[in-house]
Amino acid sequence: MNHAPQVTFEIQAECPITRARAGVLHTAHGDIETPVFMPVGTQATVKGLSQRDLAEDLDVRILLGNTYHLYLRPGHELIQRLGGLHRFMSWPRAILTDSGGFQVFSLSGIRKITEQGVVFHSHLNGDPHTFTPESTVDVQLAFGSDILMALDECPEYPVSHEYARQAMRRTVRWARAGYAHYAQRMAGMETRHALFPIVQGSMYADLRRECCAELVNLDADGYAIGGLSVGEPRPLSLEMVEAAEPLLPRHRPRYAMGVGMPDELAEYVARGVDMMDCVLPSRNARNGYLFTSEGRVIIKHARYKEDPGPLDPNCPCYTCRTYSRAYLRHLFQAGEILYASLATRHNLQRYLDIMRRMRHAILLGEFPKYLDSVRSASAQLE
Numbered sequence: 242m243n244h245a246p247q248v249t250f251e252i253q254a255e256c257p258i259t260r261a262r263a264g265v266l267h268t269a270h271g272d273i274e275t276p277v278f279m280p281v282g283t284q285a286t287v288k289g290l291s292q293r294d295l296a297e298d299l300d301v302r303i304l305l306g307n308t309y310h311l312y313l314r315p316g317h318e319l320i321q322r323l324g325g326l327h328r329f330m331s332w333p334r335a336i337l338t339d340s341g342g343f344q345v346f347s348l349s350g351i352r353k354i355t356e357q358g359v360v361f362h363s364h365l366n367g368d369p370h371t372f373t374p375e376s377t378v379d380v381q382l383a384f385g386s387d388i389l390m391a392l393d394e395c396p397e398y399p400v401s402h403e404y405a406r407q408a409m410r411r412t413v414r415w416a417r418a419g420y421a422h423y424a425q426r427m428a429g430m431e432t433r434h435a436l437f438p439i440v441q442g443s444m445y446a447d448l449r450r451e452c453c454a455e456l457v458n459l460d461a462d463g464y465a466i467g468g469l470s471v472g473e474p475r476p477l478s479l480e481m482v483e484a485a486e487p488l489l490p491r492h493r494p495r496y497a498m499g500v501g502m503p504d505e506l507a508e509y510v511a512r513g514v515d516m517m518d519c520v521l522p523s524r525n526a527r528n529g530y531l532f533t534s535e536g537r538v539i540i541k542h543a544r545y546k547e548d549p550g551p552l553d554p555n556c557p558c559y560t561c562r563t564y565s566r567a568y569l570r571h572l573f574q575a576g577e578i579l580y581a582s583l584a585t586r587h588n589l590q591r592y593l594d595i596m597r598r599m600r601h602a603i604l605l606g607e608f609p610k611y612l613d614s615v616r617s618a619s620a621q622l623e
């Protein structure tokens with residue numbers, strides 16, 4: 242594929258022992274220090290947080306939006322008419338959108354997979370729709386995303402080797418078709434938009450390797466590893482990253498989709514992952530499950546009823562600086578809206594802090610030490 246890079250990746254330090262790297266991803270909407278965690282803004286919002294919370298308080302540099310949801314409502318054409326997703330949601334920094342494939346496979350009703358794409362029914366009203374490798378590129382270009390994802394088939398877990406192979410081969414063909422269309426659309430376009438293909442292959446290392454070997458021919462600006470966190474045991478997800486990573490070009494960012502718990506982030510980074518996203522910090526926050534530097538806090542527990550201390554004494558976030566555990570518990574029990582906002586703000590801060598700490602450790606050449614401390618801390622909690 243012959244086109245100018247749409248995002249560029251600069252490696253600043255590499256761990257001499259693990260595969261961890263620290264770098265900067267340059268996009269049309271700003272620079273992003275890696276490894277990076279991308280909060281999920283499913284419906285063009287990180288639930289409960291304003292643009293000011295995200296950009297000014299938390300200093301988030303890149304958000305993830307879900308193509309499936311935004312395509313169905315309010316629709317990509319409406320978003321385009323209103324100036325694209327950045328302007329629509331008043332977000333001046335980078336946006337990555339997924340291809341919609343994952344939600345089609347996990348959320349929508351009856352669906353039919355053909356060589357051309359996937360036919361599905363909206364979970365909102367049952368209307369039939371089709372995503373093709375070409376149409377998902379068009380939808381994401383209408384959003385104006387900085388990073389687009391190629392349409393992929395994400396099989397459930399477990400599946401047979403034979404089915405996983407068919408789905409992986411289809412994903413490769415779709416990536417090629419999507420790329421050809423993308424190259425045409427980009428010719429003469431003045432704004433910058435990268436397209437990342439997605440490595441699939443279920444939990445079979447040979448298929449993951451085969452998929453990488455095909456996808457690197459696209460010479461993409463970055464590569465995603467998908468099909469993780471679909472119910473498989475955690476060691477398997479890490480094994481799949483290990484299978485893929487050595488085959489991916491060193492100077493392009495790698496994005497592990499949909500991972501993980503706080504103590505898993507270092508495991509992915511140790512395996513050469515630069516970008517991650519997950520709904521856990523925001524979803525768990527709303528459900529009363531908070532991540533702190535001292536382990537998890539289930540805020541509804543009676544032990545916090547009269548606890549005047551901060552949620553996490555080591556956390557610099559607005560929630561921890563301002564409110565007590567007792568007050569947060571009260572808000573949660575009362576079903577108050579403010580609870581979701583304060584809790585999400587804290588959980589995201591926790592994830593972002595972990596990423597910053599890892600980046601710092603890689604730059605100082607101390608990542609192996611950091612990894613050891615995370616491993617022994619999580620072993621103690623178990």
Ligand SMILES: [Zn+2]
Nearest residue numbers: 556558561587
């Ligand atoms: Zn906090």
